[in-house]
Structures are given as structure tokens and as C-alpha cells.
Amino acid sequence: MVDSGLINAARDFNRFYTNFLGVLNRAYLDTDFTLTDARVLFEIGSREGVSAVALARDLQLDPAYLSRILKRFRANDLIETKADPGDLRSQIIKVTTKGYRQFEELGRRSNTQIAERFANLVDGEPQTVVAAMTSIRALLDPDAEPRPVVIRGHRPGDIGWIVQSQSKAYTEEYGWDMRFEGLVAEVAGKFLANFDPAMEYCWIAERDGINVGSVVITNGGDGVAKLRLLYVDKAARGLGLGRMLVDECIRFARAKQYRQISLWTNDILHAARGIYLKVGFRLVSEERHRMFGPEENGQTWVLDL
Amino acid sequence: MVDSGLINAARDFNRFYTNFLGVLNRAYLDTDFTLTDARVLFEIGSREGVSAVALARDLQLDPAYLSRILKRFRANDLIETKADPGDLRSQIIKVTTKGYRQFEELGRRSNTQIAERFANLVDGEPQTVVAAMTSIRALLDPDAEPRPVVIRGHRPGDIGWIVQSQSKAYTEEYGWDMRFEGLVAEVAGKFLANFDPAMEYCWIAERDGINVGSVVITNGGDGVAKLRLLYVDKAARGLGLGRMLVDECIRFARAKQYRQISLWTNDILHAARGIYLKVGFRLVSEERHRMFGPEENGQTWVLDL
DNA sequence: GAAACTAATTGACTCAGTCAACTAAAAGCA
DNA sequence: TGCTTTTAGTTGACTGAGTCAATTAGTTTC
Incomplete structure (x- = not known):
């Protein structure tokens, strides 16, 4: 059994970080993207040619819901899909030029939010934060890849x-x-x-x-x-x-x-x-x-x- | 300007942790509490006698929405409210015995989730994770007390x-x-x-x-x-x-x-x-x-x- | 070649969360 | 003191993000 002090500390952190992420995600408030939209577009933009199942699995989304999001993206000319020749049920999803611009714009907003948070810190502290994040992730994320x-x-x-x-x-x-x-x-x-x-x-x-x-x-x-x-x-x-x-x-x-x-x-x-x-x-x-x-x-x- | 490698790493972590928290919050799936409900009840349970404004501010909730949640809690006999004698507009919110039991139950579920995650780790690793969490929080939480x-x-x-x-x-x-x-x-x-x-x-x-x-x-x-x-x-x-x-x-x-x-x-x-x-x-x-x-x-x- | 399974879609719905308007108490101000 | 402005909390009216079940079409299994 794991020490309950540790678990409490972790819960405490989770509560804090839920809030923190809530604040960061305000970045999308004045766009027509929801947080989920942004997550989906980000995932498509950075993994050229994913399938819908893979997206649904990795982002823990309902396939029905995701399907509708993709439909909207397609209608707005943000993505293109074509059937996967290897499995005709599955589709290959790619961002269009317009979609890529949007993807970059969202990235920029997200960066700004984080940069603002980091701006209050002393030199060296952002490094500390990131090092801590990396170490958490290395231990809690089973599919964390070695960073380049x-x-x-x-x-x-x-x-x-x-x-x-x-x-x-x-x-x-x-x-x-x-x-x-x-x-x-x-x-x-x-x-x-x-x-x-x-x-x-x-x-x-x-x-x-x-x-x-x-x-x-x-x-x-x-x-x-x-x-x-x-x-x-x-x-x-x-x-x-x-x-x-x-x-x-x-x-x-x-x-x-x-x-x-x-x-x-x-x-x-x-x-x-x-x-x-x-x-x-x-x-x-x-x-x-x-x-x-x-x-x-x-x-x-x-x-x- | 903060280094963009750092910002990307932080964004990466946030994306990961959004998912991670999403999974943890499944703990409430088979209760009649939403994540928000749980956060509210937790906050009331651990800070005897908060006011609604304070809750709304700290949890970043819409006052209207919070008001409805509190109403429901009151109807379900989870909390009691009375006017603050010092400011009659404001109310003092406390959990009832039943509410406290519920509060503990939610805590237990949440603990179980975290304990499960920690159970996969080698001895010493949970400590590392918690230390990293603490150091992130110390730097990113504006309400963390001023550090000497x-x-x-x-x-x-x-x-x-x-x-x-x-x-x-x-x-x-x-x-x-x-x-x-x-x-x-x-x-x-x-x-x-x-x-x-x-x-x-x-x-x-x-x-x-x-x-x-x-x-x-x-x-x-x-x-x-x-x-x-x-x-x-x-x-x-x-x-x-x-x-x-x-x-x-x-x-x-x-x-x-x-x-x-x-x-x-x-x-x-x-x-x-x-x-x-x-x-x-x-x-x-x-x-x-x-x-x-x-x-x-x-x-x-x-x-x- | 039938049975079982998987990817994606659609219909139908609901309830978490938002926005604006309002009441009542408190605080500011001249 | 009375007047205006601000704040705490509530309610009405709404919407749209997300869910669940059913369906189609392709793939795997044995």
C-alpha cells in the first residue's frame, strides 16, 4: 500500500492543476474552438494521417462525438479525409493548409498563456518546472517517449x-x-x-x-x-x-x-x-x-x- | 522571452496531464456526482463555512451555476447554509453529517484511483512524483504563500x-x-x-x-x-x-x-x-x-x- | 462462408454550463 | 444623511457539448 500522505499530496496537486489547466484553456474562449476541438486539431496537425479510432482512443473521446467534430472540420475545410487503402473502413485524416494555419494559431495562443505564467518566475525556475513535469511524465505516462x-x-x-x-x-x-x-x-x-x-x-x-x-x-x-x-x-x-x-x-x-x-x-x-x-x-x-x-x-x- | 523549448515541453505536459486527469475523474462516473459537483463538495467539506463567492472564485465557477449546485446539495441534505451575521448577503456553507460521509466517499474513490497509478511504480518513484508536483505547485500557484x-x-x-x-x-x-x-x-x-x-x-x-x-x-x-x-x-x-x-x-x-x-x-x-x-x-x-x-x-x- | 468483430456514422436526447436580468445588502461618497 | 455604485446570491431562458443506441460497411476468424 502506498503512503497516504503521498496520495493526499498528489490529490492536492491534481486539484490545483485542474484549476490551472482550466485557466490556461481560457485561451480558446474567444475562438470558435472548444478545448476538445483544439485537442483534436492539435493531434491531427502533429500526427499527419491518423485514423479516427486512434484519435478517439488517445484523446479518450466518444467515437460518435469525434465523428461529428471531424465532420464539422471537414465542412470548414480544416481537414481532408480519405479511405485507408489498407483498411477501407478506416480513414486517413490530414490537415489542409487552412487547417494547418489554424493549428499554428492555436499553438501560438497556448504558448502565450504558458509564457505569461513563466514570465513571473525567476530565471531558472521555468527550467525547474519543466524538469519536474518531465519527471512526472516519465513515471506516470506509460507511453512517454524518450525526448530528443x-x-x-x-x-x-x-x-x-x-x-x-x-x-x-x-x-x-x-x-x-x-x-x-x-x-x-x-x-x-x-x-x-x-x-x-x-x-x-x-x-x-x-x-x-x-x-x-x-x-x-x-x-x-x-x-x-x-x-x-x-x-x-x-x-x-x-x-x-x-x-x-x-x-x-x-x-x-x-x-x-x-x-x-x-x-x-x-x-x-x-x-x-x-x-x-x-x-x-x-x-x-x-x-x-x-x-x-x-x-x-x-x-x-x-x-x- | 522564455525559451520556446521550455514552453513546448510545458504544453506537452499539459496535454498529457489533461488526459491523465480525465482518466482519474472517471472515478465519479458511477456516482451521481459530476466532476464539478465533487470539486464543490470537496471544497465545502475541507473549508468549513466558506461563502458561495469564495467557492466560485477559487473553483472558477459561474455564480449562477454554483448557486444551482448548492440548491441541489441543500435539497439532498448534503449541506446547510445560514446567513453570515457579519454580512447578511453572504452565506456560511457547511456540510451536514450526510454530506461529510459523501465527501469522504468521494475522497476514497479519488485516493483509490491515484493509488492504482502509484501501484505500478517502483519503490521511491511515488516520492519522486510527489516531490516534482510540489515543486511545480510552489512555482505556478500564485496563492502559494510568499516564499522567504x-x-x-x-x-x-x-x-x-x-x-x-x-x-x-x-x-x-x-x-x-x-x-x-x-x-x-x-x-x-x-x-x-x-x-x-x-x-x-x-x-x-x-x-x-x-x-x-x-x-x-x-x-x-x-x-x-x-x-x-x-x-x-x-x-x-x-x-x-x-x-x-x-x-x-x-x-x-x-x-x-x-x-x-x-x-x-x-x-x-x-x-x-x-x-x-x-x-x-x-x-x-x-x-x-x-x-x-x-x-x-x-x-x-x-x-x- | 457464416459468425464475430471493428471503423465510422447518424438519430435522438439530456444535462452541464452560460448569459442576462433581478433582489437585497453593503460600501463609497459628497 | 441620502444617493449611487458595488457585491452576494438567485432565477429564467437557453444552447450546445457530449452520450447512448442503432446502423452500415468493411475485416478477421476458424
């Missing part, structure tokens, strides 16, 4: 994120002290201050608008690219993200005619070391140090391109 | 947060470019790398475990304390937080026998300038520069202690 990760160049604030997340993670996981954060901040700061877009780059891995990984290539001179600040957040480990980031670096370094990539790491970072080995880096030197508190094995690795 | 701000020393990750939040804010608000983030990261990194706990300090203002403000005192030598990186997040402005942080600095500098506090800022940062003036800083020099893109007026202020 995008890798992109850095934007304002990202360098600060790198400093923050790395120092937090490594102090927690390995007991390093604040000198580590100082080092990261200085490295990151110098990277930005002297940033040379022609030869240097910073990749940020992002999921649902939340940063989950990073890596940086800086110009070490003499045809040597320095790979720095490789990091993958705990919540996104096991997806091969570290490998993808390192691959980006190698591709970039080759394209920029570097002859070698060099990096400094600590052997305690096993996952990273595994990646470096796999892509062909070789260990060239090693030294024990206490730069961040506990004694560690600092290592220099290079990859000839 | 605490000012404390820095911890791992805080310096990165300073870099991130300041650079994000100033690029958005004043169009400064990434060299600003670079400068902040270097200043912050040096502060940490050479941190002298006897003469230096970093204050972080925190609300609900989330950072909302910062300031740093570093030793400039010669009896001069440098005040740096003063920042208050947008959503926490107007609480006098900036002033509190500066006061902390002054108190600290006095205690450490500094003879002067000096700081560099830009006149475009009006709120900060207002604080410096108010606590007695005086402007000693000024120069135009383009360090961060747009032309700005850099200013040096000092306060003799």
Missing part, C-alpha cells in the same frame, strides 16, 4: 551553466572543492573573452530547453586543438551523448585543419576516459595532484588527426 | 550561476554581447581561485532553493574592498534585496577594517546606482566604453568607511 536531444552552439548564459553544473556535479560526486569551480570559471571566461569563431566552438546539448551537456574546442596554437569542459548531466547519461559531443569536436577539428586534439582530464572520470579511448585518443602523460582537494590522477590525452 | 529569501555564503555551483544569470539578463535587457559573459566568468573564476576567506566573501540570496541574487567582496589591496557582481534576478526585484546585499557588504567591510569600498558599474544599471547613492557611495570617475557592444558609461564609485 539537440546539440547547438552556445548562447548567453550557457558558459555560466557549464561552470555551475560541472562544479556542482564534481563537488557532489568526487568531493572536489571550490578551486575546481574557480578553474572552470576561468577557463570558460577566457574562452569567451578571446573567442575566435573561425577556430573555436562550444557545443551545448539541450533537451526540452534544458541544458544537459557541453564541450568546447579552443585553439591551443601550433595546430593543436584543445578539447575542454566535456560534461553530460546525470539525468542524460547513458544516451551516448558524451560520444556525440566528442565526435562533433573531432569533425570540427578536422575541418579546421588542426593536426592534433589534446585534452586534460582526471582518471576518476571513467565514462569520459572510455570515450577518449574508443575514439582513438592516447594517454601521453600523467601526474598526481591535489588541485581540487582529494588526490587525483591528472592525465593528458592526444588524438592525431 | 535567505542570504547565505556561496556553495559549489553558485559562481557558475552568477555568470549564467548575469550574462543572460544583461544580454537580454541591454543587448550586451558575450564578452560580458567572458568578463564575468573571469572575474568570478579569479575570485574563487584566489579566495581568501578572511577578507573576502560572496553572498547568495536564495528562495526555495533557487538563487535570486548575489554580491561579492574581494580584496583590492591597500585597505580597499571591491564590491562586485551585484545582481538581483528580475522576478525578485522590488523586495529591497539589492539594498540588503549591499548592506551586508558594508557591514563585512567595516568588520574587516577596510577603509574604503570601491566598485565599477555602468550608469545604465539604474537600480544599482540608486542603491549606491542611497548608502553613501560617491562617483569618482566615469568613461565611455564599448567593452560589451553598445556604448556605455562606465563608472567608478567609492564609499569611505
